[in-house]
Structures are given as structure tokens and as C-alpha cells.
Amino acid sequence: MTFRIGVDSSKFGLPHSRPASSVVERAAARGLQGVYFRSILELSPTLDLGEAREAMRTADDLGLRVEAGVGKVNPYATPEAPAIRALGGGDYLAALRRMIEVSAAAGIRELWSATANYQFRLTNRHAYDRFRTDVTWDEQLAATERFLRKLAPVLRDHGVHLNLETHEEITTFELARLVEAVGPDVLGITFDTANVLMRCEDPNAAVDRIAPYVRATHVRDAALFFRPTGITRVLAPVGEGVLDWERLLAPLADRDLMLSIEGIVDPERAEMDLQIHDPAWLAGHPDLTLAEAFEVVRLTTSYAERVARGEAAGWADLHSPVGEAESLDFIDRSARHLRDVLAAAGHPHHPDRSVTA
Template sequence: MTIGLSTYAYFWQWSDHVPRPLSLIEMLADTARQGVELFQICDYPPLESMSDAELDEVRGEARRLGVRLELGTRGLRPAHLRRYLELAGRLDATLVRSMMRSADSEPTLDEAEGFLREVVPEYAAAGVTIALETYEQVPTPTLVELVERIADPHLGICLDPANVVAALELPEAVVDLTAPHVVNVHVKDFAFTRSPGWVGFQLTGAPLGTGQLDRAHEVRAVRADERDVNEVIEHWLPWQGDAETTCAVEREWTAHNLDYLRSERT
């Protein structure tokens, strides 16, 4: 198992909410500076419009820094997944996280199965795995059924227990249901807090160990070390009022979460 960082760990730092957003190369450099050897470029729109020369620069810098890459996108249409297979080949990535739905595609279970039966053999031939993420728009049993229908080791699940809470699924139950099929984990803690005025609740991120993620249960069920499943740090950090404060807290959460995951291995 390798601990990694995601573009979601730099969500605010590369956003247009800050005066000078970080570039992808700068995120890679910061990842390496923190002693992390894996970076997941996840839901990062500029990636799809990069030229071959720009992609080669990213690959070259990742190699120089000793950082392996994974990719993340949304949707299962074959043309789109083939594009990400091309990107994976260009960037030496061996995993592409995706979601069953995208902004312009909401396939049925049977349609999703057809899409994946068309492209999974191509991913397998290239040595690249597709990881379908757990999230509120698709019931987790449906996602598991889809993976079990295909029954290919190059198709699995990206486990994120925080995402399913919005669908009133219990995170611990989702961990147990998906564990045999997990090939990637998005690690973030989460917590409910009362909304201002005490009307309703907010579900936001939290530093690991301070929220409602049963991390010990996740570790026992997934067995990431034993099964060589990479765990990638993300954040759900609310805006903190200004760019400087928000980015500072984002960096603090990353440092804390890295220490937390590393401490599990000692």
C-alpha cells in the first residue's frame, strides 16, 4: 500500500479562489517535498486539454521527483474511458478512478455493464485498472453488482465512505460491502455539525481521527497493506473566510493526515 495525495488535497490551492493557483507541476513538487510517492490527478479539467508536450512534461517531472501517478475522471462512455486510457499511457498511470454517472451521462446498470465490457479488456491489456467510486448518486449495492457482473481484476471500487452519507447509507456497511472489490481508497474524515441558527446540519470534512469515520474498521476490512491497495488523501475543507487562511488550513490538514496514516504503519 502506498499513501498518496490527490488534487482534492489541494482543492483550494489550485482553485480560482486564490490569487495565484498552484499548477499541476507545483502540486507534484509539493507532494514530493512531503515525502509522498503517489499523486492522483482527479477531476482536474485542464488535464484533458493538455498538449502532448505538456503531458510529457508532467510525466517527466513525476519521474524526476519519484512520484507515481493515478488519474480520476467521471463517466463510463467508451470514448471517454479510452481517452483516459490514452492519458494513463502517456503519464505512466496504472489506475483510473471514475464514476458511473457524469454531467452528460446517466446509464442504467445494463448500459453501464455494456460500456465496461467494451473497454475493460483494453484497460487490462494495458495493465490499467478502473476504480469506480462509491458516492451518493448510485446505490452502493448497484455499484458492487456492476463490478461483480464484469468480474475482471482490472475493474474494482474506489472506496470513499464519506460520499455515501448523503444517500443515507451507513459508511461502515458500505466499507463491509465493498471491501472485497476495493482497489483504491479515498481517505478523508467527515463530521456533522449544526448549521448556523441550529436549523439543520452540515456534513463537512475533518482532520483524520477527529470526525465520524471509523478508520480502524476501514483498515481492518480493506486490508490495504496486505492487498497493495493505495490510499489517497482528500479533503472536504469548507472555505475559511479568505484565501490565505483557507490554504493554510488545507496544508495543515494534509500534514496531519499524512502523519496519521504513517503512524498506522509503525
Template sequence: MNGRRLGVYALSLADEDLTPVEVLRLAHGAGLGAVLFPTAFSLSTGLDEAELAEVRDHGTDLGVEVVVGFPNLHPHRLDDSVPLLRAGDGDALRGFARLAAATDAFGVADVPVIIGLIEDRYARLVPWQRQLDAFVALTGVLRPILADHNLRLAVKTHEEISTYDVVRLVERCGEDLITVGFDPVNVLVNLEDPVAAAARVAPYTRHVYVDDALFAAAAGGADRLLCPVGDGLVDWPVVTGLIPPAGRTVRYWIELHRGQFQVRPFDPEWMTNHPDLSVAEYATTVRAMSASQPGHQALRVLQASQARPTSRLGAALEACERLGLREAATAPA
């Protein structure tokens, strides 16, 4: 399917730590054409050019593209980032400049990034909107560095950020700086309907993360449980249909999530932290949540599998074949 490329997030290939070369070999064995590593620091803690090139060249030999992301760019934590401080000899901004140069060498302009953690959305001392405003201010500082390397920030719909938030970031900062990494398993954490969420971000999406989840009732709300692709609440055929390449490369990554989160759809205080969510979309997601409740035995199996994300890899690969994603793994970017 022209314009789509399938790869895998490095941490989804094994439930234990592996070297980058071991990860690339596993990806090759699974017939995958690319691996997304969290950052260039994952390949060389000191951003050594020879070490980075060695991993990249090993991937080339195997026919597996090496892609890297940026670290968490939350504006209130960057000055405490040990990898950036180390790379910049005590100056985080200088460290980011070095990281951007290293990232540029991997040839993917839309660099995957997250900008917060789940607890940031519910912070009281510094409300979430003020944190987003601070991120916009940060992009003004980073813009010249990114422009020097023709890089953009592909902001991922992580657990703390909604698609509404991400679209506003694109509108405020411009598509020359911000694009989107769409992760439908994560938008569920904010009670967004994955199909409606996909439609919102479709024009800006450059990365899509493949996994699935459902909810199990729990005291005070419901727990997100990761499950094999096709068994959960994400309507993948519809989602992929909403995000056509339209002349651009859209990269699909199998990412087998590990995070455990609870939603509280009937808690007014929790809902105040989701001001954009419409009644109609809320109703769609809660209705789907109620209809997907696993039985007792299925629930036990799912709960036991949460600690073994790679048990879902086979189902994810099969689903990607059905969706026509795997066949494009070696297509030109």
C-alpha cells in the first residue's frame, strides 16, 4: 500500500533488555522493515558518531531501517535531563542541539516525541493548559535548531494529551514545526473514541502506533487492559482508512504498550480535566466500554498477560497483514 511503512517500536520485541543489534535481528526475523528506538541515546549514550553509524549500518545490512525519536520534551523537566546535560556539557539546550544533529543523520524528518506524563494532566499547582502554553514557548527556542536539520516534532497522543490538545498545538505552532503521532490505544485513556480521534488528527498524522485495548470494570471506574489487535475497542480498518498517505509517508509502528491506567467516567472531578470531550463522544466510548467487558476467565487471562506485552506480537503482525501494512515495509520513503 503505497505511502505506508510498517515497523516496530524497539521495546516491543522482547520483554527483557536487548542490545540495538539484537533488536534489529529480531525485527529482521519477524519480517519488519524498520525499528523505532526511543532516542539516539538508546544507541549511543554519548552520541558517538561511530557507534551510531555502526547500528545504522547493521540495520542496512539486514534491510531494517533504524529510526530514532526525541526524549520527553516537557518544558519543566528539560533542564534536569541527565542525557541532555551530559551531551551538552551541562547545558541542556546545547545537548538538544547535538541530539538533533544525531537524529538528523537517521533521515526521518518527523521525529516522534512525547511532551508529558499522565500525572501532568491532573497537576494542580501548574494546570495542564499552562504546561501546554510553556511547551509552545519552548518550541520557539527549539525552532531554529530543528529548522537547521529540517526536523519536525511528531507529537504523540500519549496518555496525558488529547487529540484536541495536539491539534491546537499544530494550529499554534504550524505544521512546519508540529505534526502528529497517533496512538489510538492512548486516546482511550482520555475517553476519546479512536475513530473520532483519528478523524481529528488525520491531516497532520505522520506516525501511527498499532495495538489494542479494552476496559475492565474496577472500583471507581475502569482499567485499561491491553489486548491482541482486533480484540479491543480500536476499529483498525476504519482508523487506517481515515489516515490515507495522500502523497506522504505514514509510518505504522507496532507498539505493545505496558502502561496501566484507570479512567473514571462517572467522577465529575476527573471529567473536569477533559473539557473538550463532547457528550456524544463520551457516550460512544462509554457504551463501547460497557459492551466490551470481558468475562471472568477472559479477564484473568488478560490481567496475567499485561506483564508479557510481546505475547501480543503475533496477533499484531497478523492484523497488519490483514490491513495491508506489512507489504509496504520495503517501499521507498
């Protein structure tokens, strides 16, 4: 079993129109071993199988793995994706069936999905769909499970896993329960290493909980800062934030897994808040334990001490606009650190590719 180091297409430099084959070629040129396309529509906007297969041929020729995504699976979130619904003639379930069928026919068996959305223009807990007031989170989880049960036969028929992300609104406890309820033969988890912090989870405990179900990843680190609202997370390159990478990867070392670096393109580096002083926020986390919450506080304190010693980037350092060069440098630095960690820990991984960019 080996790790590969790949990249998430949605944060691979500043976004611009480009065919999937050029993204694959760009990844190979930077020494990476795969691309995690956030949507199969990046391979073909019209779900043309021939077009998707052409991108896959480019990846095969370069020895790169391709993973891809389909739409969100929370019926209360899907109205925010009208383009996907249109693919099914107004039938969202039919659209996801088509996306799954084309993905499988093109040879992609690991598919990303997530449960809800985040509103970056908001700064309170209502930025997270978890805290919607028109529908409770429990109702959203129940609707999501019902929808996933409808998709399960399609996934089984095509030998595909739908890997739900540890997205910023959902806990690893809830994800594990969804996988177990619908079936690990069709559902897995995309482990986003920085997002588990948004639910105030100890990253090490989180990966231990979901390790049996992890089939894909989004890897990035996080800087944590005490702020008036509680704790704020700002994304950082792998190895430059609060995460212990050797410990984090150890439970995943028994499988063939791509570590897909999710970079930065937002000026604020995907800054998000944990409103730990808000009683409603606390009440909305019935699985949260004191031990894990205290660990997140400890990580935040430890990071502040590193900043004070000049060993880590401070608040002001992480609030400058992100340009193309820094966006790509984020990926390069993350890849170098991952290679160093894998080598030091003795984890088998694919050898470095020649970097030409």
C-alpha cells in the first residue's frame, strides 16, 4: 500500500478556464501524482463520456491518479446547485445518477461529495448550514440519509464509492453514522484535515474515529488564533500550522490513498470561526467532549506561542491578498513537507516526479 501526493483542482492556482487534461499536465509538471477534480463536470461539462475518457487517457499516460466529485447530497442544500439539477432535466437525483454513471465508465471509482454549504459573506454561526433556522440539522441529516439510500443501488451497480467530506458543517461522529447506516460498501469519507477543527474536534481523535472509512483526502494545515468571537482558523501549508502530520497519517498507512493538497485562492485563506462562547453554538454539538475542545484550545495556545517566538506566521502575515505565485507555492511547500514526513515515518509512497514548473 502506498501514498500518492496529489492536488485538488478547485484550488490549484487561481481559477481560470482550462481543460481537464491541462490540469493533469500541470500537476505532473509540479511533481504531483494525481488530481482530485472537485466535479466530474470539469472533465466534461456536458457529461460526454468520450471527453471524460480523453482526460483520463492523459492521466494514464502520465501515471497520475484521477478522483472526482459529484453534487452535494443534502436535499436542503441542492437548490444552490441549479446547474447540476439542469443536467437531470430538473431531476436532481437523475443528474447525480448520470454523473456517477459517466464517472464509473471513465474509470473513476472514488467520488467526492459533501453535505452542505458555507456562506463566506456571513460571520456568525448562520454561515454554517448546520445552524439554519428554517430546518434543523437533525432534519437535514435525516433527509441526507434518505437521499443516500436512493443513490446506494446506483453506486453498488457501478462499483463506486461516494466519499463524504469532513466538511466544515458536519462532525466525524455524524459522518461515521451516515456511512454505517447506508453501508461502507458504497459510502466512504474524504478526510479534510483542516475542516475537523471547525467542529472543535481534536484532529487526531477525529482521524481515529473515521480511519476505517477514509478513501480520499483534502490535506492542508491550519493556523489557529484567539479572537473576540472565539477561535479563528486560517489555512496554512502542510507542516506550518497546528497539525501533527506523522500522527495524523499513521492510521491511514494501510491503504492506497492519495493525499490531495487543497490550496488557497481566497484573499482570506478560507478563514472560519469557532463561536465557542456562543451557547447556541455549543448546544449544537451534542457529541463534543471537553477533552477534544480543550485540545483545540491547547493547539491555539501553542500556535500563539510559536508566533510570539517568530516561528510561525501571525495574523497580519496571513491576511495579505493571495496571488497566483503564493497559491502555487502553498501547494509546493505542502508537497515537500508531506514527502519528508512520509520518508521519515517509513510510510511507502510513490517517488517524486521531476518538477519542471
